[in-house]
Amino acid sequence: MEKRKLSFWQIWNMSFGFLGIQFGFALQGGFMSRIFQTLGADVDSIPGLWIAAPLTGLLVQPIIGYLSDNTWSPKFGRRKPFFLIGAILASVTLFFMPHSPVLWVAAGLLWVLDSSINISMEPFRALVADKLPESQRSNGFVIQTLIIGIGTWIASNLPWLVNKLGVTNEAAAGVIPPSVVVAFSVGGFVFLASILFTIFTTKEDPPADLEKFHLEKKESRFIPDLVLSLKEMPSTMKKLGVIQFFSWFAFFTMWSLSGPALTEHVFNAPKPVSKEYAKLDNKGNELKNNTNEIVFLNDEKASEYKQKDKEFNDASDLVGSATGIYGLSSMVFALLLTFYTMKNKINRKYIHMASLILGGLGFIYMFFAIPATLLYSFILIGFAWGSILSMPYAMLSSSVNPKKMGMMMGLFNMFIVIPQIIAALGGINFLYKLIGEAHINAMLLAGISLIIAGLCNFLITDKNAISG
Template sequence: MSFGFLGIQFGFALQGGFMSRIFQTLGAEVDDIPGLWIAAPLTGLLVQPIIGYLSDNTWSPKFGRRKPFFLIGAILASITLFFMPHSPALWIAAGLLWVLDSSINISMEPFRALVADKLPESQRSNGFVIQTLIIGIGTWIASNLPWLVNKLGVSNEAAAGVIPNSVIVAFSVGAFVFFASILYTIFTTKEDPPKDLEKFLSEKKESSFIPDLVESLKDMPSTMKKLGLIQFFSWFAFFTMWSLSMPALTEHVFNSPKPDVKEYAQLDKEGKALKNDKKEVIYLSANKKQEYESKDKVYNDAADLVGSATGVYGLSSMAFALLLTFYTMKNKINRKYIHMGSLILGGLGFIFMFYATPSTLMYSFILIGFAWGSILSMPYAMLSSSVNPNKMGMMMGLFNMFIVIPQIIAALGGINYLYKLIGEAHINAMLLAGLSLIIAGLCNFFITDKNAISG
C-alpha cells in the first residue's frame, strides 16, 4: 500500500537535494535561490486541496478512489524528472520545478489519505510510520545517486553552465523508480468502496468544491489548527535546508564554494559571460579557464558529498520509523512528546552544522532525520484522529496549507532577511532552520486532545 512512496520520495529527494545545485550551475546567485523555489509551495497551495477534494468524491469499481491520482502524478513527475537536468536556462529549470512539484503533490496527498482510508484507528500510527520507513529508504538512495553514478564512472564535471552527467543520470534513474513504484502500489492494492455507496453517490452529486472548501475551513478542528502552528515552523526549517544547504555547506564545511564564472570570463555590456557560437564560455585566458575548471571540480566533488550527507537523514528517519513500527505493533505511544523530542533533536542537528567538519557533518543529518521521520508520521496520525473520515482527502489537502505557507514566506525573502540578522554567511541560514525547528517542537505543548495524543 505504501510502496509507491519510495518513488515519490525519489522525486522529492532529488528535487530537495539537487535543485539548488542545478540553479547555481545555470547561474543563480545564492540569495536568489529561495525565490526560484517558490514554485514548489505555490503549486502545493493550489493543487493539494483540489486533488484532496476530487479524490474524496471519486469512486470507480475498476480504478478505485485514490489510485487514478497516483497514476496521473507519476506520469507527469517521471517525465519532468527526466527532462529537468537537461534545462538549458535558469527560467526553464524554474518552470520545470513548478511542473515537478505539482506532479508530486498530485500523487502525495492521496497516498496519505489511502492509509487513513484503509487502516482502523488502532493501526494508523503504525501505518504512517511504515510509510515513513519507505520514505527514509527513498531519501537515502536518491540523495546518494549522483555520488554513486560518479563512482561508477559517470563524470561529475561539465563546462560552465552545463549540468554534470552524473546529475543527469541520477534524475533519469529517479524518473524510472518513481513510475515503477507507483505502478506497483496501483496493481497490488485494492481500494475499498465507500461504506454506504448510495449515500456517497448522492452526496457527490450535491457537492461543490468552493462550498465544501468553505465548510471544511469553518469546521477545521482546533487540533488541526494547533498542528498547523507546529507545521509552520517545521516546514520553514526544512525549506531553508532544501534551498540553501548546498551552497551553505559546500562553502562553510568543505570550503569549496561554487566559483563565479564571471570572474574568469570575458563579459558583455550587461555583465554576463560571453559565449562563442558553440555556446561555450569565452575565458580571459587559458590559465583562467583552467583555474575555473579546477575550482568547479572541487565544488562538484563537495556537492556530491553534501548530497550523500543529506541522504543520511533518510537513513536515520528510517531507523526512527523502524523502531516506532516495532513498538506501535504492541503498544500505544504519546505522539505529542515523541514529536516534540524529535523536532528539538533536529533543531540541534541544524545548529551543529556551524561547527561540523566534512567527517562530522553526517551527525547533524542523523539528528535531522529524527525530526523528518516524525514530521512525516506523527502530525498525520494526530490529524487523522481528529477529522471527518468522509473528508479525509480534503482535510489532508487543507492541512497542506500549513506546510506551503511557511515555504512561500521563506521563498519571498523570509529566509534571506532572518538569517542575515544572525550574520551574512550562508551557514547562518542553517542556524535559522535549527531555531525554527526547536520552536516547532515547543509548540507541541498546545496539543491537548487525548485522541490525537494517544495512538
C-alpha cells in the first residue's frame, strides 16, 4: 500500500533530531583534533586516535538497524527508542569530553560519543524510508541535509562565539580552553532537546501486518539475517559503496587533519610543543609543579609559549568557523533541492557526481588559500557534503527491501566506516606523504579522493535509483 504524502513541516519535525546529532558530529569533527593536540598528541598520531569513531560505527550500526527493524511498541514506536537512548548517552559524553585530564581518556570518550551518535543516527535514516512514499524520498533526505547543514554551521562556530561572548579561549599548557568546554556543554543540551522534539512531534506507523511482523520477529536471528542481507545486497548498493569509500576517506581526512593542517599552512600558527619551552626530567618529560602545571625554562620561554598558544587557539577558532561554512553551503544546497524536488524529479547520479567533484576542487584550493579566502574551499566542500548526506541514501532506499531498511542502512554504513578505519590505521599518513611531508598535503589527498568518488558515479545504471 502506497504511503500517504507528508507536508513539509511533518517531514521537518521528523528530521529535526538531526540538528542535535549534527551538533555532536560537528563538535567532534571540528574540535577533537584540537583537544588531542592540547593533551599532547603529535599531528601524525591524530588519525590513529580517531579510529574509535569508525570502529564503533562498524559494530553498532548493523546491530541497531537490526534491532530497530524488529522493534514495535504502540507507545514508543519503532525507531524512537533508539533515538532517545543514543541522545542521552551522547549528551552526557559531550559534557564530560572537554574535561578529559589525559589523552587516553579523551580517546575513550570519543569511542563512547561516536557509539552514542550512531545509535541515534541510523534509525533516523530508516525513519524517512518508513514514513515517506517513494515520490518523497529524495525530498525527505534533502530536508534532513538542510537540518544537518544548520547544525554543522552553528556548532562549528560555537567556540568562536562563546569566546566573543567573553569566555576565554586560553588555558594553561595541557588544559582544554574554557570556550571549548562551554561549547561542548551547549552541544550536549541541543542534542537531547532536538531529539525530544522529534519524539514528541512525530508518530510512527505500525507495520502493515502486525501479526505477520510479530511472527517474523520471533523467527529472526541476527547472524543469519546479517549473512542473508549480505548475500541479498543489490548491485546498486555495492556500486554506491565504491563511491562512499572514496567520499568518506576524504571527509575523515578533513575531520582528523584539517585543524593542524590549516592552522599551520593558512594561518601560520601551529600548536607549540611544550617540551621546547619547559624544563624536562631525565626521561624527557615536562617537569610539573605542585599544582600540576608545566615548569618553563624561564619567564621569557613561558611568555613565548603563551603567545604562540594564544595564536594557535585563535587560529583554531577561525578554522572551526571556516569549517562551519561547509554546513552553511550544504544547507543552501539542500534548500534549493528541497524546493525543486517538491514538484520535480531529479537525476540523483549526476547531481551527486558534480557535487563531489566540486568538493574535491575545494579541498585542493586549500593549498592556495589565505585566511580571507579559505571560506571558498568550504563552500565547495559543502556542496559535496550536502549531496553525500542525501543522494546515496535516496538511491539506496529505492533499491532495497523495505522490511530490512534498518539492517540495510546499517550495512551500508560499512562503506562509510571501512575507509575511515583504513585512513586511521595509516592510510592518510602514508598517502599524503607521497605528495609531501607538509600536513596541508593531506587536504590535497582528500581532494583527489573526492574527485575519484565523483567519477565513480558512472557505475550507477539502475534507472529507479537514478531518477527520483
